[in-house]
Amino acid sequence: MLLRKKRKVAATANKTETTTMSCEDFISKVQQKAYEIYVNRGHAHGNDLEDWLRAEKAIKKELRIK
Secondary structure (H helix, E strand, C coil): CCCCCCCEEEEECCCCCEEEEEHHHHHHHHHHHHHHHHHHCCCCCCCHHHHHHHHHHHHHHHHCCC
16 A cells, blocks of 8 residues: 655745645646547557656646646
8 A cells, every 4th residue: 555645835926925736736736737638649559658647747837847
């Protein structure tokens, strides 16, 4: 069984506002985006890592996380 520590990630909406979310929420957003990428590619298998990394990059950009 995998044990996860509860952590927060900070996202900067603009220069003065910072939003926090749990790692679980961040991972959930990445999972949803990776699935969206998979669907948009026509459900083609074999690119799960690339889909995940593209999704992670897109969510970080959306949340302005470096």
